[in-house]
Amino acid sequence: MATKDKNSWDPEIVVFACNWCSYAGADTAGVSRIQHQPHFRMIRVMCSGRIQPAFVLRAFERGADGVLVSGCHIGECHYIFGNERAIEQFEKTMSIVKMLGIEEQRLRLEWISSAEGARFAEVINEFTEQIRELGPSPFGRKRSPAKAGKGVAG
Amino acid sequence: MQQLAARTNAWACYDCGKCTSTCPIVRAGATYSPRRHVLAANLGEPASSIVHDGLYVCLTCRQCDARCPVEVDYTGLILGLRQSAYDETTQPECPHGGALQSTMRLMANGGTQQDRLGWLKEDLQTDPKKGRVFYWTGCTMYYDAFFTDFDVHTLDGTRAAIKLLNALGETPIVSPEERCCGHDLLWIGDRKGFESLAKHNVDLVAKSGAEVLVTSCAECLRTWRIDYQPLIPDDFPEILHISEFLADQTEKLDLSENKQTRATYQDPCRLGRHLGVYDQPRELLEAVPGVELVEMPRSGVRAICCAGSTWSNCDRFAKKIQVERLREARDTGADVLVTACPKCQIHLKCAMNDPNIGEEISIEMRDAAELVAEALDKRDSK
Incomplete structure (x- = not known):
């Protein structure tokens, strides 16, 4: 967890990964014993097309220092065109993130296939390094004013 | 609950049911009853008991209040109930996955410099700090960025309003420091998020030295005129909707x-x-x-x-x-x-x-x- 010493600060990154490619890619990195930075929490979704602006914005609201959205390479989506939908959603999200004044480097979209364990590790290392350079998110140091509420229906 | 019932005049209810019969949601076929909520409030039932009985179904459109023969403020009651439900950690399932509420909370948190004025064109005269008129843009730039799927152009109204102000010889303040008015956080019961936005905004406008605050958004106007009232200092600028500001000056245009x-x-x-x-x-x-x-x-x-x-x-x-x-x-x-x-x-x-x-x-x-x-x-x- 975060400590006061800036040099030893570790970011908190949220990684959204699709079930069929990126999540399996992370798995491949694991079974291949590829070492990579561990400062992220992974959220598996069935398809990257599911990752709507609300997910990413909620992550930032709850204090994430960076958010990585990942899915199958274009043309390889398990649901044929889900990742094309993901691009639309991502662009929309990015424009709102920029408008809010969050550095755009804190949000990234990457395609990682299930075979690309090494690439997964590489992306994670590079993104973690990038977030480390940016420092903590302005929303990360204190908790957001919203308290964690139970939704009525979800 | 008793205080809330008294404040909203719920005790005056004589059970006539006009509210329920006039409610647009009920007329559309929903199983929903404002009258039942008024009675529940009078009986002192906790807000949480109403949550599954349509606490977030109400449109807060005030149709029922306009019809009520004894002036029960049902909309005020719903606002109060949502606030107590929120305090008991219940929130509605927000449309759009709650993206807009997250945006508001990120703004409420502050700490970043928003980039919200990218839509201003050169032919519009504005000033970020000084002017007689403070033009309150509201969140139209966020809406246009978010609702790309169905061709929404709410910013056109914002630009048109500034153009009209310019035509009247005003160079309005359009501030990059503006934040969401908090209307929607207030109406889902998030009083804390609302208040942090309200304080920032009131402070921003009070310090600007403007004489009039003009907005194009009906919700911002309601929030400024009614919900911000307790925070507003004495010498605060007059708060007007763009139509109120322009209505008696059309000849000059x-x-x-x-x-x-x-x-x-x-x-x-x-x-x-x-x-x-x-x-x-x-x-x-x-x-x-x-x-x-x-x-x-x-x-x-x-x-x-x-x-x-x-x-x-x-x-x-x-x-x-x-x-x-x-x-x-x-x-x-x-x-x-x-x-x-x-x-x-x-x-x-x-x-x-x-x-x-x-x-x-x-x-x-x-x-x-x-x-x-x-x-x-x-x-x-x-």
Whole structure:
């Protein structure tokens, strides 16, 4: 967890990964014993097309220092065109993130296939390094004013 | 709960049921009853008992309050109940996955420099800090960025309003430091998020030294005039809707006919029943040469709202209300449906997206200021 010493600060990154490619890619990195930075929490979704602006914005609201959205390479989506939908959603999200004044480097979209364990590790290392350079998110140091509420229906 | 019942006059209820029979959601077929909630409040039942009985179904459009013979403030009751439910950690399932609420909370948190003025064009004269008029843009830039799927152009109304202010010789303040007014957080019960936004905004406007605060958004206006009241210092600028600001100055604008347009006007619930502003937007439209104003059967205090004011409810009943409203607008024979709140535009446009009946109910939608600003263009090109 975060400590006061800036040099030893570790970011908190949220990684959204699709079930069929990126999540399996992370798995491949694991079974291949590829070492990579561990400062992220992974959220598996069935398809990257599911990752709507609300997910990413909620992550930032709850204090994430960076958010990585990942899915199958274009043309390889398990649901044929889900990742094309993901691009639309991502662009929309990015424009709102920029408008809010969050550095755009804190949000990234990457395609990682299930075979690309090494690439997964590489992306994670590079993104973690990038977030480390940016420092903590302005929303990360204190908790957001919203308290964690139970939704009525979800 | 007793205090809330007293404050909203719920105790005066004599169980006549006019609220339930007039409620647009009920008329659309929902199992919902404002009367039951008023009775529950009078019996002192906790807010949490109403959560599953439609606490977030209410559109807060004030249709029932307008009809109530004993002036029960049902909308105020719902606001109070939502606040206590929120304190018991219950929130509605927000439409759009809660993206808009997250945006507001990120703004409430602050700590970043928003990049919210990218839409300002060179021909618009504004000042980030000083001026007689403070123009409150609201969140139209966020809406346009978010609702890309169905061609929403709420920023056009914002630009038109600034253009009109410029035509009157004003260089309004348009501040990059502005934050969401917090209307929607307040109406889902998030008092804390609302207050941090309110404090920032009141402070921002008070320090600007402006004499008038003008906005194009009916919700921002309601929030400024009613909900910010306890925070507002004595020498605070006057708070006006753009239509109120312009209505008595139309002669100075020297408007000329651009094209013949039949327009019908959708009263936003916040502007109409919440604040009693019915006439000024109409006067403004009638002042534009070539614009013929035709009224829908249900207009003014009886106007049906867009069924989505607080981003806390969107369901098949809301959709039904919107479709009905659009049919009504089409039946007037109008070319354009004019409104004075960006959210009316967003929600009615969303309904027009219906793949089956979209064609039947589609109608051009514009902000009142856009029509007026167009009549300026003609003058410039002469």
